[in-house]
Amino acid sequence: MRIISGKYKGRRISPPKGLPVRPTTDMSKEALFNVLNNHFSFDGLKVLDLFAGTGNISYEFASRGSSPITSVDGDFGCVKFIKQTAAEFDFPIAATKSDVFKFLEKCNASFDIVFADPPYGLDQATFEKVVLLVFEKNILNEEGMMIIEHSKYTKLNHLANFSFQKSYGGSIFSFFEFESEQEIEGDSLENDGEEE
Template sequence: MRIIAGAHKGAKLTSPSGANTRPTSDRVKESLFSMLDGYGVLPAANVLDLFAGSGGLGFEAMSRGAAQVDFVDSSLAATRALESNADKLGLDHSAEVHTGDVLHFLGGLPGPDHPESRVFDLVFMDPPYPLGEDAVTQILRRLSTYLDMESIVVVERAARSPEPTMPEGLEVFRAKTFGETAIHFVQLVAEPEEVSAAED
């Protein structure tokens, strides 16, 4: 696996040894980041990479200008590979690697009323395809606490899977299929008064 564009273009990433990971293909990644470039979300972004594996999406975002990435994976082999990749790329100062369950990680973040609360500009969520839709919805519900109206969540699923069920407050605003992979772009739903203000 390699980084396809930006400051670290061409850099090879270490994959977790013996881990059952499913890296996003270069074709999907190139199209995905082309769309993200169009939204202007990458420069100086605070990024969260859930089910990160070797970190192909998060490190690609950093190569293209993201300021900070938190990588989360439950596999120790994956997080060791993530730390190795961050060190190799000289990005260990702006990459935080967390070993553990995604829901547990999100539950441990400071809440919105806390002075150290977090807001993520961009979130990659690439769970194992067998992960049930209820679990995906539960993660999205927990995640919504750490988003603002400009945030984008990218959910990668099998093309044969149904569109993820959105919890209250979130919506899919764009979706695209690449062979066996489907990408869903998710954002917070604008409150009625915000929609009215935008139309005035």
């Protein structure tokens, strides 16, 4: 995988084999950050990356100047790799080994961006629980945005604070805001850039 923009644009990061991950593709990642670029200045954004896996999304935010970044994953190998990579690049990333739901229950911090990429195989209720906890625990700042990556078989557009979604290949990004300003994305439920 590679960093697509920012200070470390073009740098490749090679996670060890055997990690239980499904990294966001470069195409999907670039599309996601194009959307975010229309809403935020990345410099100084406080970011929470849930089910962080290899840290792919965290590195992208860090390369663009976001700080601090908290990466949460339940796998020891993933957290170890994120810590190693953050140290190598001097990224402001704090990697935490924790069950995501336990982390959210105890979290007393708030963030400008909350990104979550749960395993696609989890059931509908589990995906919904991630979103609900973030809003119930006031983990998202008032002007912030939550993004959850999921497959086309998971539907989240009925949840409170849903704003819009974008589809790229087999991945869908659902965006949530406190004020669901649908006019931001007029084609809120349209699929953009979908591969055949």
